[in-house]
Amino acid sequence: MGIVHPADLEEPKSCVNMPGTKEIIEDRSSYRLIKPRDKCGVAGVYSRSEQDVSPYLFYSLLSLQHRGQESCGITTYDGSFHTEKGMGLVTEFFDLKTLESLKGYVGIGHVRYSTTGESRIENAQPFVVRHSMGTLAICHNGNIVNSMELRRKLEKAGQAFISTSDTEVIAHLIIREYVKSEDIVYSITEVMKKLVGSYSLVILTDDNLIAVRDPLGIRPLSLGKNDDLIMISSESVSFDVLGARILRDIKPGEIALIDGEEIKSIRAFKRSRKAYCMFEYVYFSRPDSILNGIPIYDVREKIGRILAEEDDIDADFVSPIPDSAIPFALGYSNASGIPYRESLIRNRYVGRTFILPHQQARELAVRLKLNPMASEIEGKNIIIFDDSIVRGTTSKRIISLLREAGAKEVHMRVGCPPIKSLCKLGIDMPTDRELIASGRDVEAIRKIIGADSLKYLSIEGLTEAIGLRENDLCMGCLTAKYPVEIQKFEQVLLPSFVDRELSNNNR
Ligand code: SF4
Known part of the structure; x- marks a missing residue:
């Protein structure tokens, strides 16, 4: 359900011949799109007992696979940041060895299609940016409609980019604010004032796992937990597969900081209306998810x-x-x-x-x-x-x-x-x-x-x-x-x- 099925895709006019075989292999990036597809799914996990969270992130991403099938990635933190990301499905890219290399009690993950930015490894997420005060890793579901304008301003100010993705723009904007203010909530709030569009973000810093939802709540983002884990996910189905339960949705305009003992919520913006994507209810989200308190x-x-x-x-x-x-x-x-x-x-x-x-x-x-x-x-x-x-x-x-x-x-x-x-x-x-x-x-x-x-x-x-x-x-x-x-x-x-x-x- 919600997965982009092959029947929804029209075969590309040119295909790739495997040398030495008569088979024509699938080139997913060259399909013409018939059904709409969601840009991405995001996940975050914090273990209060300090277990490695990479297996939990793997299963979360697997449950979100219908939201993005071009690339996937995980970043974890155990005092240092560890990242593995690549092209393909979650089960194609990650194996036991890769997951074991991702040490850490907290982490974020991503599955991706592209709407802004091409389908290539440079645009795979999480984006991890080192800066003068530490490291910031970020995953994004949504589309920033003024990202080109923001990017040009950053480029004029001397910022170099390694990708064509709007997520990298968000990352650099947050870091620029953070190195000045040294206050991550203030920095994210300042950046939210500049962003036009939809965004559900999970962010990992040296201190915090952070969930952010745009002021209209266009794209979904939920919070879940069990005895050990605190989890963030685009869809509550991720919590079900790990035996956790949904706590609530991240509210439109909310910044939620998770440091293990508590979830600190800051409502950075409160609008008189919301703008939940109707298509999540009709098609994108899995039928076993609960979105904004409503079972799909x-x-x-x-x-x-x-x-x-x-x-x-x-x-x-x-x-x-x-x-x-x-x-x-x-x-x-x-x-x-x-x-x-x-x-x-x-x-x-x-x-x-x-x-x-x-x-x-x-x-x-x-x-x-x-x-x-x-x-x-x-x-x-x-x-x-x-x-x-x-x-x-x-x-x-x-x-x-x-x-x-x-x-x-x-x-x-x-x-x-x-x-x-x-x-x-x-x-x-x-x-x-x-x-x-x-x-x-x-x-x-x-x-x-x-x-x-x-x-x-x-x-x-x-x-x-x-x-x-x-x-x-x-x-x-x-x-x-x-x-x-x-x-x-x-x-x-x-x-x-x-x-x-x-x-x-x-x-
Ligand atoms: S309802 Fe809005 S966010 Fe959802 S698919 Fe349509 S235009 Fe996009």
């Missing part, structure tokens, strides 16, 4: 119920596009009384094997990933559920698979209102013009994807399912109204998005 699974089940209440269609059964749409379809089925059946079976082991070169082979690859069960489908009227439609490519492909398997009617229901605008706050999406709902109404989209009928969740339905006011959610990608001032920095933002688009077009 419950939201998704309720979305299905609301869609059923707004609907008037009859069908033989309701079916999800696995796995992410399962709770939506279950909710719809429970509310409507229309039976729930599985019609598409996902093969979870295909994604990391081969991308095949020709159209026929690509069709085979799609069927290997999502196989329609003709025995269930033939002659049936089906309501098929997806969590969201971004480019429409996956929906079109799946509807066509269902029809080929003999479906009489295919009605598509979507657990998220139409995505019409690019996310600029930490979620990697296709460009505006690639979004199928940009400039099209529902009927035009229905025709393109080939459904007999198409219905999206309404914005009112979404806020009802989450249980928050519209004003306490970010819905920028639905309404083009962003909770932070984006337009002012649009020109400065543009190059990184143009770079990405150019590289997509070149494939």
